[in-house]
Amino acid sequence: MPKPNKKGDGATNADARVDIPDPIKDELLRRCKRVCCMCFGLRGDTEIKDGQLAHLDRNRTNAHIDNLAYLCLECHKIYDLKSNRVLAYTPGEVRFYRDQLYRHHGHDQVEWTLVVRANRSRYEIVKKAVDEAHSMLRKASMDVTFAEEPLG
Numbered sequence: 001m002p003k004p005n006k007k008g009d010g011a012t013n014a015d016a017r018v019d020i021p022d023p024i025k026d027e028l029l030r031r032c033k034r035v036c037c038m039c040f041g042l043r044g045d046t047e048i049k050d051g052q053l054a055h056l057d058r059n060r061t062n063a064h065i066d067n068l069a070y071l072c073l074e075c076h077k078i079y080d081l082k083s084n085r086v087l088a089y090t091p092g093e094v095r096f097y098r099d100q101l102y103r104h105h106g107h108d109q110v111e112w113t114l115v116v117r118a119n120r121s122r123y124e125i126v127k128k129a130v131d132e133a134h135s136m137l138r139k140a141s142m143d144v145t146f147a148e149e150p151l152g
Protein backbone atom coordinates (compact mmCIF):
# COMPACT_ATOMS: atom_id res chain seq x y z
CA MET A 1 0.00 0.00 0.00
CA PRO A 2 1.45 3.42 -0.95
CA LYS A 3 2.52 5.59 1.98
CA PRO A 4 0.94 9.03 2.45
CA ASN A 5 3.18 11.81 1.16
CA LYS A 6 5.04 14.26 3.39
CA LYS A 7 2.67 17.14 2.62
CA GLY A 8 -0.13 15.43 4.47
CA ASP A 9 -2.64 16.43 1.79
CA GLY A 10 -4.11 12.95 1.55
CA ALA A 11 -2.28 12.13 -1.67
CA THR A 12 0.04 9.15 -1.63
CA ASN A 13 3.61 8.89 -2.81
CA ALA A 14 2.32 6.83 -5.71
CA ASP A 15 0.46 9.94 -6.95
CA ALA A 16 3.40 12.25 -6.45
CA ARG A 17 5.74 13.41 -9.17
CA VAL A 18 8.84 11.23 -9.09
CA ASP A 19 11.91 13.29 -8.33
CA ILE A 20 14.28 13.66 -11.24
CA PRO A 21 17.70 12.45 -10.09
CA ASP A 22 20.14 15.33 -9.53
CA PRO A 23 22.76 14.16 -12.07
CA ILE A 24 20.07 14.17 -14.79
CA LYS A 25 18.82 17.59 -13.74
CA ASP A 26 22.38 18.93 -13.69
CA GLU A 27 23.18 17.56 -17.13
CA LEU A 28 19.96 18.89 -18.63
CA LEU A 29 20.44 22.34 -17.12
CA ARG A 30 24.00 22.38 -18.42
CA ARG A 31 22.74 21.55 -21.92
CA CYS A 32 19.97 24.14 -22.07
CA LYS A 33 21.71 26.78 -19.91
CA ARG A 34 18.28 27.65 -18.51
CA VAL A 35 17.08 28.82 -21.90
CA CYS A 36 13.50 27.76 -22.69
CA CYS A 37 13.35 25.46 -25.77
CA MET A 38 10.09 26.91 -27.10
CA CYS A 39 11.11 30.56 -26.62
CA PHE A 40 14.35 29.70 -28.40
CA GLY A 41 12.71 27.70 -31.18
CA LEU A 42 9.85 30.08 -31.92
CA ARG A 43 11.46 33.44 -31.32
CA GLY A 44 15.20 32.87 -31.16
CA ASP A 45 15.04 34.03 -27.54
CA THR A 46 18.20 32.94 -25.70
CA GLU A 47 17.40 34.72 -22.46
CA ILE A 48 17.86 32.83 -19.19
CA LYS A 49 14.43 32.26 -17.65
CA ASP A 50 12.83 30.77 -14.56
CA GLY A 51 11.53 27.43 -15.67
CA GLN A 52 10.49 23.88 -15.01
CA LEU A 53 11.25 20.48 -16.46
CA ALA A 54 8.50 19.09 -18.67
CA HIS A 55 8.01 15.37 -19.23
CA LEU A 56 7.54 15.02 -22.99
CA ASP A 57 5.61 11.76 -22.81
CA ARG A 58 3.52 13.32 -20.01
CA ASN A 59 4.57 10.43 -17.77
CA ARG A 60 5.96 11.91 -14.57
CA THR A 61 7.76 8.72 -13.67
CA ASN A 62 9.87 8.75 -16.84
CA ALA A 63 12.93 10.74 -15.83
CA HIS A 64 15.07 9.74 -18.80
CA ILE A 65 16.97 12.80 -20.00
CA ASP A 66 15.56 12.41 -23.53
CA ASN A 67 12.07 12.66 -22.08
CA LEU A 68 12.72 16.00 -20.37
CA ALA A 69 12.86 19.57 -21.57
CA TYR A 70 13.40 22.88 -19.82
CA LEU A 71 10.45 25.23 -20.39
CA CYS A 72 9.79 28.69 -18.97
CA LEU A 73 6.66 28.99 -16.83
CA GLU A 74 4.64 30.50 -19.68
CA CYS A 75 5.63 27.82 -22.19
CA HIS A 76 5.07 25.05 -19.65
CA LYS A 77 1.54 26.37 -19.20
CA ILE A 78 0.94 26.21 -22.96
CA TYR A 79 2.45 22.71 -23.07
CA ASP A 80 0.06 21.54 -20.35
CA LEU A 81 -3.01 23.26 -21.87
CA LYS A 82 -6.08 21.13 -22.00
CA SER A 83 -8.26 23.17 -24.29
CA ASN A 84 -10.11 22.37 -27.44
CA ARG A 85 -9.83 25.97 -28.62
CA VAL A 86 -6.10 26.50 -28.28
CA LEU A 87 -3.57 24.03 -29.59
CA ALA A 88 -1.07 23.12 -26.86
CA TYR A 89 2.61 22.71 -27.67
CA THR A 90 3.13 19.12 -28.77
CA PRO A 91 5.85 16.79 -27.46
CA GLY A 92 7.24 16.55 -31.00
CA GLU A 93 7.74 20.28 -31.42
CA VAL A 94 9.23 20.71 -27.95
CA ARG A 95 11.67 17.86 -28.69
CA PHE A 96 12.57 19.40 -32.05
CA TYR A 97 13.34 22.84 -30.61
CA ARG A 98 15.05 21.32 -27.57
CA ASP A 99 17.42 19.43 -29.85
CA GLN A 100 18.04 22.62 -31.85
CA LEU A 101 18.81 24.46 -28.62
CA TYR A 102 21.26 21.75 -27.50
CA ARG A 103 23.00 21.93 -30.87
CA HIS A 104 23.08 25.70 -30.54
CA HIS A 105 24.80 25.28 -27.19
CA GLY A 106 27.18 22.71 -28.62
CA HIS A 107 26.03 19.75 -26.58
CA ASP A 108 24.96 17.58 -29.47
CA GLN A 109 28.44 16.13 -29.55
CA VAL A 110 29.94 14.24 -26.68
CA GLU A 111 33.33 12.85 -26.02
CA TRP A 112 33.87 10.02 -23.67
CA THR A 113 36.88 8.12 -22.57
CA LEU A 114 37.02 4.49 -21.68
CA VAL A 115 39.69 3.57 -19.18
CA VAL A 116 40.48 -0.10 -18.80
CA ARG A 117 42.97 -1.22 -16.18
CA ALA A 118 43.78 -4.88 -16.53
CA ASN A 119 46.74 -7.03 -15.73
CA ARG A 120 48.84 -8.32 -18.59
CA SER A 121 47.35 -11.80 -18.45
CA ARG A 122 44.01 -10.28 -19.49
CA TYR A 123 45.53 -7.94 -22.02
CA GLU A 124 44.62 -9.97 -25.10
CA ILE A 125 40.95 -10.25 -24.07
CA VAL A 126 40.68 -6.53 -23.40
CA LYS A 127 42.63 -5.61 -26.54
CA LYS A 128 40.38 -7.78 -28.72
CA ALA A 129 37.20 -6.21 -27.26
CA VAL A 130 38.55 -2.68 -27.68
CA ASP A 131 39.72 -3.38 -31.24
CA GLU A 132 36.29 -4.71 -32.18
CA ALA A 133 34.53 -1.67 -30.72
CA HIS A 134 37.06 0.60 -32.42
CA SER A 135 36.53 -1.03 -35.79
CA MET A 136 32.75 -0.97 -35.47
CA LEU A 137 32.77 2.76 -34.61
CA ARG A 138 35.16 3.56 -37.47
CA LYS A 139 32.85 1.73 -39.89
CA ALA A 140 30.01 3.95 -38.63
CA SER A 141 32.22 6.93 -39.58
CA MET A 142 32.68 8.05 -36.01
CA ASP A 143 35.69 9.98 -34.98
CA VAL A 144 37.49 7.54 -32.73
CA THR A 145 40.90 7.74 -31.22
CA PHE A 146 42.54 4.93 -29.39
CA ALA A 147 45.44 5.33 -26.99
CA GLU A 148 47.19 2.71 -24.99
CA GLU A 149 49.61 3.37 -22.19
CA PRO A 150 51.39 0.87 -20.00
CA LEU A 151 50.80 1.52 -16.31
CA GLY A 152 54.46 0.93 -15.56
Ligand SMILES: [Zn+2]
Residues within 6 Å of the ligand: 036, 037, 038, 039, 040, 071, 072, 073, 074, 075, 076
Ligand atom coordinates in the same frame (compact mmCIF):
# COMPACT_ATOMS: atom_id res chain seq x y z
ZN1 LIG B 1 9.34 29.80 -23.02
